[in-house]
Amino acid sequence: MKAVGIVVEYNPFHNGHAYHLQQSRQISDADIVIAVMSGQFLQRGEPALLPKWQRAKMALSAGVDIVIELPYQFATQKADTFAFGAVSLLSQIGASILCFGSESGEIEHFYHTLQFLKNNKEKYEERIKLNMAQGMSYPSATSSAFLELDPSEKIIDLSKPNNILGFQYVKAINDLGINMRPITIPRTKAGYHDERFSSETIASATSIRKSLFTTGGSLSEINSYIPNTTAAILDDYYRTYKQFQRWENYWPFLKYRLLHASGTELRNIYEVEEGLENRVIEAALAANSFKDFMSIVKTKRYTWTRLQRMCTHILTNTTFDEMNEIMKEANYIRLLGMNDNGRKYLNQWKKHASIPLVSKLSSYHGDDIKLDIRASRVYALGAKEEMTQELLQMEYKQPPFYMTN
Structure with a gap:
């Protein structure tokens, strides 16, 4: 069975994600879609709107076949480490294709950029150091250094968030020397950080979260931007927990x-x-x-x-x-959910798997999962007092979601 991998946070799952999912399956002609998804805390250093289990259920409801967790040591990192962890896990579970959204939308431009930076490695790194010495943030320093090298028109714009991540996915595949083919689809209509609704059906997760927080959990403003399955899960979570999770x-x-x-x-x-x-x-x-x-x-x-x-x-x-002790390729795969097709795939994959598939915490005793456990314990503290214990126990008692096709 041919598998395509996607790297996601689904905070929450919306129509843009549904489009990416549909295109990933169609363009790759894959039998299985595997999503590696951040856990309780995300790449931008935020607690997820709702726990990984509910977000995994959103993914399965929308048609993802397998959802696995991106461990804390990768999920809460800058783009290169985040991408390295995600790509290495997808490779371990047998995905031969990776599909990501980008502002560029042309995979050849990512290869050109990778080669361009290899050819200009010393100059690039020197200019990053100079820019940071002048007080620039690391992202600004890298973006400025890149532009100072005067790239050609076939080079992607590395000031755009999805291009940055996409470039790091392609670089990780190259650095790991694995047999995985990257493909990209253009991100349209809503930008990654957009806080306002600018389309009738597509909105960024940022704008959706902002609406949920400002309207006290009401779905009235966002119903046209999310699938019905997402709406049902958001509504059920808010009714149960009386809030969504946020830094405050x-x-x-x-x-x-x-x-x-x-x-x-x-x-x-x-x-x-x-x-x-x-x-x-x-x-x-x-x-x-x-x-x-x-x-x-x-x-x-x-x-x-x-x-x-x-x-x-x-x-x-x-x-x-x-x-630093565990920031290498993960030694386990934490399963969050699957459907019938996903279960068939995993039954085949397990016959020749090189790392364990963790569906119950009691079955895995490796020390490298401790950060995920600790993150879930801390995440539970953000719930209202009467619900904290339920979230604490969920990390141990919640089995992977199983959804029949």
Whole structure:
């Protein structure tokens, strides 16, 4: 059975994702679609709107055949590490094709860009260092360095978020030396970070989340942008838990961590560097909310996303040592859900699998899954008090979703 892989967060699943899913299956002519999906915390350093289990159910309801989890050590990282983890997992589970959305929409342009940067590696890296020395953030420094090299028209625009991720997927495939064919489809109508609705049927996840938060969980503004199955899952979750998860829910816990820890302790946390430990402690003393805190901490050098990721690691107490220890190819695949076709595929794959498929935590004793467990425990703290225990137990008791075709 031929499998195409997609890398997703589904925060939440919307019509643009449905289009990507349909195109991935059609263009690749694959029998199976495998989604590797971020867990409780996401690449931009945010808690997911709702838990990984509900988002996996959204994916299966829309037609994904298998959903596996992208481990914390990859899911909460900058683009290159995020992409490396996702591509390596999809390779391990047998996906021979990777389909991603991009602003470019031309896969050959990604190959041209990869070769262009290889040919100009020293100049590129030197200009990144110079730009960062002038106070630029890393994304701005890399984008500026790239433009300074005067790329040709066949080179992708690496200032665009989906192009950046797509380039890193192609680079990861190349670096890993695996037999996987990347394909891309153009992202249209709604930009990745768009906060407003600009189309009748397609909207960014950012604008959908903003609507949910500003309307108190009402789906009235977003119904035309999400499938009915997503609407039902969002509605059920909000009725049960009385809120969606966001950073403000975790602010008391983050503030406690910042005011309780010493500067030395914080310096050991992953991504706390260059004196940031002093800045975040001072900001925590002054701030009344997470938004206030971020506004105080934010500088030209550090992007909002970079700082949110740092806060996520502080919240989960993830150190440099433990992150660097396991930030390699994952040694397990955590199964979140499957349908009939997915089960048939996995039954065949398991006969020659090189790493274990984890469907129950009790069946896997590897130390490298500890960050996922800790992230889920911390994530549960953001729920209303009466529902926290249920979310805590879900990590251990929730079996992978099984959906009949």
